[in-house]
Amino acid sequence: MPEKTDARDRLLVAAQALYAERGVAATTPRDVLARSAVGQGSLYHHFPTKRDLARAAVGRTVQEQLGTAKAELLGDATARERIGAYLLRDRDAVAGCRVGRLTSDPLVMSEDDLHRLVEGYFTDLITLVCDVLQEAGLSPDRARERATTIVAVVQGGYVLARATGDPDVMRSAVRGLFALLEEEKE
DSSP: OHHHHHHHHHHHHHHHHHHHHHOSTTOOHHHHHHHHTOOHHHHHHHOSSHHHHHHHHHHHHHHHHHHHHHHHHSSSSOHHHHHHHHHHSOOOTTTOOTTGGGGGOHHHHHSHHHHHHHHHHHHHHHHHHHHHHHHTTOOHHHHHHHHHHHHHHHHHHHHHHHHHTOHHHHHHHHHHHHHHHHHHHO
8 A cells, every 4th residue: 555655645745846847737647747757557546547646736735835834824923923923934935835836827726616716815814914913902903914015025926927937036025025024013
């Protein structure tokens, strides 16, 4: 049984990497096979269709990215420290957000189940940030507004960094937002 689990995992890791590089629509099962070094029989055993593979790989990416955000946003630190940890952490800005990039993928956005995974990621992320801001004393409406702004600035930072090839653009955007949030408290 370990070989089957290993093959499934290698297929998912390969699909996740390829989707991050070129998107779901532009990635073929053959590409995933080549990257994973898994046999064709294993691919179709674990994922009978391209859509099955996409659903599993995108779902895993969403869970991993939410896990990273939860590690920063949940815990015993102050709300300010947790928001700072989320905003100011090191990111591969030029590579872009593994989930955010999927919003430009025509297959993801046209397939309801894939679209819901991406939509769910952003809804859950905004809710996580909103909860932290409410802990800090903001009203629910104001916290939701600020949380949406925070997530939008991070996503926009990724876009600007990719467009310019300069990761410092993202760092500047998130540092600037964090400074504005700090000034607002005063």
